[in-house]
Amino acid sequence: MSRLGDLLRADGDTKPWKGRYAPYDLVKELAIAVGVIASLAVLLAVLFSSPDDKPSTIAQWSHELPADFATTAAKELAETSPTAEYGPPYNHSSGSVQHLLLLHPQRWLGVSHPIHTADDYVIKPLETIPDDPALQAALAQYNGAPEKQKKAWSEAYAKPLEQYSEAIEEKKTPPATVTVNQSAGTVTVKVSGVGPVPTMMTSLQGLAQSGGLEGGLVTSRQFFQTDYTKPLLFIADGGLLSERAEAQHLLGKQWGLMNETGSFPGQPWLWLYALWYQVEPMKSSPNADIQVLLIMGLLSLAFISIPFIPGINRLPRRIPIYKLIWREHYRSQI
Amino acid sequence: MSGIAPPPPAGPMPSKSWTVKVREKGVEALPPDRLLPDGQPTYVASWIYVFGVAGIASLIVIIASGSILALKGPAWWHFTGVGHFLNSIHLWSVELFFFVMVVHLWGKFWMAAWRGGRGRVWVTGAITFLVAIPAALTGYVSQQNFDAQWISTQAKDAMNSVGVGSFFNLTNFGQMYSFHILLLPIAVVALVVAHVLLVRRHGVVPPFELERRAEFAAAGAGAKGQR
Numbered sequence: 001m002s003r004l005g006d007l008l009r010a011d012g013d014t015k016p017w018k019g020r021y022a023p024y025d026l027v028k029e030l031a032i033a034v035g036v037i038a039s040l041a042v043l044l045a046v047l048f049s050s051p052d053d054k055p056s057t058i059a060q061w062s063h064e065l066p067a068d069f070a071t072t073a074a075k076e077l078a079e080t081s082p083t084a085e086y087g088p089p090y091n092h093s094s095g096s097v098q099h100l101l102l103l104h105p106q107r108w109l110g111v112s113h114p115i116h117t118a119d120d121y122v123i124k125p126l127e128t129i130p131d132d133p134a135l136q137a138a139l140a141q142y143n144g145a146p147e148k149q150k151k152a153w154s155e156a157y158a159k160p161l162e163q164y165s166e167a168i169e170e171k172k173t174p175p176a177t178v179t180v181n182q183s184a185g186t187v188t189v190k191v192s193g194v195g196p197v198p199t200m201m202t203s204l205q206g207l208a209q210s211g212g213l214e215g216g217l218v219t220s221r222q223f224f225q226t227d228y229t230k231p232l233l234f235i236a237d238g239g240l241l242s243e244r245a246e247a248q249h250l251l252g253k254q255w256g257l258m259n260e261t262g263s264f265p266g267q268p269w270l271w272l273y274a275l276w277y278q279v280e281p282m283k284s285s286p287n288a289d290i291q292v293l294l295i296m297g298l299l300s301l302a303f304i305s306i307p308f309i310p311g312i313n314r315l316p317r318r319i320p321i322y323k324l325i326w327r328e329h330y331r332s333q334i
Numbered sequence: 335m336s337g338i339a340p341p342p343p344a345g346p347m348p349s350k351s352w353t354v355k356v357r358e359k360g361v362e363a364l365p366p367d368r369l370l371p372d373g374q375p376t377y378v379a380s381w382i383y384v385f386g387v388a389g390i391a392s393l394i395v396i397i398a399s400g401s402i403l404a405l406k407g408p409a410w411w412h413f414t415g416v417g418h419f420l421n422s423i424h425l426w427s428v429e430l431f432f433f434v435m436v437v438h439l440w441g442k443f444w445m446a447a448w449r450g451g452r453g454r455v456w457v458t459g460a461i462t463f464l465v466a467i468p469a470a471l472t473g474y475v476s477q478q479n480f481d482a483q484w485i486s487t488q489a490k491d492a493m494n495s496v497g498v499g500s501f502f503n504l505t506n507f508g509q510m511y512s513f514h515i516l517l518l519p520i521a522v523v524a525l526v527v528a529h530v531l532l533v534r535r536h537g538v539v540p541p542f543e544l545e546r547r548a549e550f551a552a553a554g555a556g557a558k559g560q561r
Contacts, residue, residue, distance in 0.1 A: 014450030021373035033391035045422035053480035089500040098495040105497030112500035226508025236487040269432045289495035304460040307448030316446040326541040329377040
């Protein structure tokens with residue numbers, strides 16, 4: 001064997017078995033195992049079923065949380081939403097770009113799913129609404145304005161909405177510039193310097209409540225579509241998903257990734273992955289994901305390489321659990 | 335046409351046929367009685383050995399239930415009772431699969447089942463466990479319900495942070511569904527087949543003490559011969 005082969009050879013050698021053999025029907029064992037496991041799965045399915053909480057829709061979101069929808073949409077237009085400021089693979093911003101020392105894989109892989117939030121979530125969907133002269137005039141005014149002006153209008157509109165959301169969250173008195181009619185699902189922002197934005201956002205709210213917005217976001221390039229990146233990121237920018245998730249103990253701080261809705265076991269095999277998010281420095285780090293994935297990558301490599309890691313590969317010999325496993329054999333040897 | 339049959343090939347000459355070479359290599363590595371033996375060493379007598387075959391059995395139930403779900407399309411289980419029941423069987427067989435896999439891995443760890451040139455047996459088993467994790471994750475994000483929305487929008491940040499998100503997009507249902515029902519199951523099944531063939535080739539690892547007894551016996555026999 002080569003020197004490398006020697007190094008890679010798993011610790012400990014065994015000799016061919018010269019002892020007795022007992023009859024063993026492998027195929028029968030497998031057939032019985034399939035029967036037992038299938039019966040167990042059926043029993044568990046009968047007893048506990050499986051979760052299937054309906055997905056949230058943009059229509060539902062804009063109806064139930066009109067202020068949250070309006071705030072999110074205004075931030076998409078102003079390009080200050082989490083998606084707008086995310087960075088690769090969606091755009092060239094840097095809000096959610098992570099790195100570890102000299103490793104910048106998120107930057108290196110670049111923008112592969114481009115999302116321009118103002119165009120994709122507001123302007124283009126509004127351009128699909130026919131027979132609305134007021135909206136078309138507003139869009140013409142907005143599209144014709146210089147970028148600086150657009151930004152000033154959209155930020156002036158988004159600011160009071162953000163203040164409103166913060167006040168509601170902190171249970172304070174909301175600003176008088178924002179009026180929300182919860183039952184009608186309408187939001188009115190009365191501030192100056194917002195140009196055509198109120199007309200546009202009122203139309204967007206109407207489009208969303210009619211169910212037309214999510215369709216427009218999915219079928220953006222072709223008839224058949226299976227990519228929900230745009231509507232999912234839009235809805236995730238708002239508060240509806242996280243509100244539902246918190247109630248279902250699915251947030252990161254609640255070991256979210258290994259849980260699922262209800263009391264179902266979820267993905268308990270992700271416990272170690274979820275654990276790292278609960279401890280410092282990952283818990284408060286803006287680069288937590290890359291740190292945790294690197295740790296898990298190294299641990300996975302170690303897990304695969306256990307037979308070749310000196311010390312670890314001798315643990316089973318030192319901690320004699322094997323005596324329990326092979327107790328029948330040892331008894332027969334006495 | 336002469337109608338004369340060609341002479342039969344000379345027997346002992348080594349064949350140039352690739353097919354014959356593959357067959358000969360295969361039979362040499364795994365003769366039928368080693369591939370499907372009807373006996374096992376007497377030390378293979380513990381409940382822990384059941385968990386390996388239980389893992390394969392779980393995988394069979396997962397693939398069977400998943401195949402019916404795939405045949406009926408990804409939305410079927412949301413609006414039919416039978417579909418929901420099959421989805422439940424699929425979910426619970428996955429939970430059972432991971433449970434028995436974990437017990438099997440722990441069992442094999444405490445047996446140091448990599449001894450005697452069985453390193454690749456452990457490696458293929460460990461990689462199977464690791465590949466099964468994204469196989470399950472892609473299932474969770476292909477469910478088309480709130481769980482899928484939440485898990486995909488949260489887990490995307492981890493994928494994006496290491497650049498994987500640029501070609502493995504958790505929010506792209508079509509891509510995730512392809513990974514879940516085709517690519518990752520093929521990978522898991524291929525790994526399990528390799529793992530089982532390696533187990534059959536090398537046999538079940540003998541107990542620790544057996545080695546020492548065998549060494550003592552050999553040493554004793556050697557000493558006897560010198561006398």
